[in-house]
Amino acid sequence: MTTQSTNSAPSRRKRFRDSDLWWSFTHSWSARIAAVLLIVLIGSAFLAPWIAPQNPYDAASLDMWKSELPPIWQQGSEMPYLLGTDTQGRDMLSVLLYGTRISVMIGFASVIFSLLIGLTLGLVAGYFGGIADNLLMRVGDVVLSIPTILIAILVSAVVRQMLPTNLREIGAAAVLVLAITLSGWVQYARTVRAQTIVERGKEYVMAAKLLNVPKHRIMFRHILPNTLTPVLVAATLSFGMAILTEATLSFLGIGMPPGQPSLGTLIRIGNQYLFSGLWWMVIFPVVQLSLLVISVNLLGDWLRDALNPKLR
Amino acid sequence: MTTARTTALEVTNLDRTFDVSPPFLNRVLYGQKRRHLHAVSDVSFSVPAGGCMSLVGESGCGKSTVARLVTGIYAPTAGEIRFAPGKSGAPLSAQMIFQDPYASLNPRWRVKNIIAEPLRELKLRATEAEIQDRVAELLGIVGLNAADGAKFPHEFSGGQRQRISIARALASEPEFLVCDEPTSALDVSVQAQILNLMRKLQDELGLTYLFISHDLSVVRHMSDRIAVMYLGRIVEEAATETLFADPKHPYTRLLLQTIPNVNDPQRDRVAAEGEVPSPLNPPSGCTFHTRCPLATDQCKAQRPELVEKADGARVACHFA
Incomplete structure (x- = not known):
């Protein structure tokens, strides 16, 4: 018997180091800067309980005498309040780290839930076609025709009224995730559906059908992995969008409460004191939010280009 | 070749139409009619056990549809597909x-998982170790290295x-294996390797093939019997050597002329006139009359039946 090839398969680690994706990452300035920035921002946010100088949720640790202090490089500042304090004496740096953590968690959770719903519905619609496809995609069209913010406002207003008063503060994050998810799943469903329609006619799917592989396994194990590339890009970019939507809702006062501020809540509160000269209360959250979203979007853009074979 | 072989597959009067109508709204708004594509009409043939039957024809003649009907990917509109009982007694x-x-292997799966899938789905092996052993054995049978199992399909030619x-x-x-143009996407030199591998496997494992191709020279190498299809119908069916020695249908003769001849590369060849008519709107009578050098008014009016000749060939032509 003639042997057709001899070299054995490389390890997973070596496969990754040799991959086009890694090559394109090491050769893209913006991607590397964005990745480092994102790791620092998200890392510090999640390490907040250990590295933040103060626990802003703990009212007992707040000191009204230390309120409205400017950042450390200005006159009248005090250690350890590096970025100054707000009107309640909360350390801006600590509030910022905890706020970023809330923003990132809400963004991440809403992307995950949108993905779960969108991928499943898109696969079902694309694989079965016909009435299921029509029904699901028309529902998606209706959702897309309403602005995201409007859906989010509607959902959070309605759900908030349904929650008992003592649960409103705790449920705020869940309501935000629900609101963003409800408008976010459509784009994944559409992407996956389009790709599924292409894949389901391919011969490898036919080969699986010949073996009587159950439908759910054909959908999730054969077709789904082949639809994930554009979904990955969409998910990264909409992670940035979700953080922004959350910030918008919080800025409008229907998001996170002031007791558990997200970046959007901090900007809303700071905005009220901008003309009182307390500029640090609004500028720092704004800069943090911008850096976060820009780095996510830069990574998403890089990923889109790196995974697009036509751009190489 | 022995004549007393049992039949592995019997196909009788197979029909398949596809609904290619425009969408409902177009039909209502613009008065467009429903349209049906008759991909396969009245196809009958049998495949002897351990043998190889080939279907030959141009693109769009319905040969791949027959392959998919036989494997059960499509359901027939009419007609019957009957498999003989195998070794286990089941059909x-x-x-x-x-x-x-490039499309028949899932690009996201490792080769060992692709090959192991039938073993897992049909529960042919009990333990994971047995599955891996069998995968390595199968890779060896087709001339690949057992270590290739860990690679992805894109790493192969x-x-x-x-x-x-x-x-x-x-x-x-x-x-029973249905081979739907297994070599048409390959280089000529590689084609021969694959065909030889398939012949060897046929001898070793006692496989029966239904072989689909548009290339008569490939088919000659493989098959015991050949059926030539044109626009969804069989126009001639004969034992391989009978067909090559004495082609009776003008379409078969046309196909044979298209095979390059090494000994006489400059020989005179008659180029066929016209294109294959659309199967959506097939010609009346004998569907080949639009391109046939022998066509008469009879051919335009009346479709010739498939008639068995003295040497065992079946031909659908008024002049054969």
Whole structure:
């Protein structure tokens, strides 16, 4: 018997180091800067309980005498309040780290839930076609025709009224995730559906059908992995969008409460004191939010280009 | 060739139409009619056990549709497909080798998982270790290295992928293989390797093939009997050597002329006139009359039946 090839398969680690994706990452300035920035921002946010100088949720640790202090490089500042304090004496740096953590968690959770719903519905619609496809995609069209913010406002207003008063503060994050998810799943469903329609006619799917592989396994194990590339890009970019939507809702006062501020809540509160000269209360959250979203979007853009074979 | 072989597959009066109507709204708003594509009409043939039957024809003549009907991917509109009982007593089940080795292997799966899938789905092996042993054995049978199992399909050439495809088909221990143009996407030199591998497997494992191709020279190498299809119908069916020695249908003669001849590359060849008519709107009478050099008014009016001749060939032509 003639042997057709001899070299054995490389390890997973070596496969990754040799991959086009890694090559394109090491050769893209913006991607590397964005990745480092994102790791620092998200890392510090999640390490907040250990590295933040103060626990802003703990009212007992707040000191009204230390309120409205400017950042450390200005006159009248005090250690350890590096970025100054707000009107309640909360350390801006600590509030910022905890706020970023809330923003990132809400963004991440809403992307995950949108993905779960969108991928499943898109696969079902694309694989079965016909009435299921029509029904699901028309529902998606209706959702897309309403602005995201409007859906989010509607959902959070309605759900908030349904929650008992003592649960409103705790449920705020869940309501935000629900609101963003409800408008976010459509784009994944559409992407996956389009790709599924292409894949389901391919011969490898036919080969699986010949073996009587159950439908759910054909959908999730054969077709789904082949639809994930554009979904990955969409998910990264909409992670940035979700953080922004959350910030918008919080800025409008229907998001996170002031007791558990997200970046959007901090900007809303700071905005009220901008003309009182307390500029640090609004500028720092704004800069943090911008850096976060820009780095996510830069990574998403890089990923889109790196995974697009036509751009190489 | 022995004549007393049992039949592995009996196909009688097979019909398949596809609904290619415009969408409902177009039909209502613009008064467009429903349209049906008659991909396969009245096709009958039988495949002897351990033998190889080939279907030949141009693109769009319905040969791949027949392959998919036989494997059960499509349901027939009319007619019957009957498999003989196999070794186990249950009717034979067909496995398929596909045309495009780039689309027939899932690009996100490792080769060992692709080949192991039939073993897992049909529960042919009990333990994971047995499955891996069998995968390595199958890779060896088709001439690949056991270590290749850890790679992804894109790391292989077209010929190697087709070998993987064959290994996957063999994994379910089939007795009947439908090969839908398994070599048409490959280089000529690689084609020969794959065909030789398939012949060898046929001898060693006692496989029966239904072989689909548009290339008569490939088919001659493989098959015992050949059926020539034109626009969804069989126009001639004969034993391989009978067909090559004495082609009776003008379309078969036309196909044979298209094979390059090494000994006489400059020989006179008559180029066929016209294109294959659309199967949506097939010509009246004998569907080949638009391109046939012998066509008469009778051909335009009346469709010739498939008639058995003295040498065992079946031909559908008024002049054969």
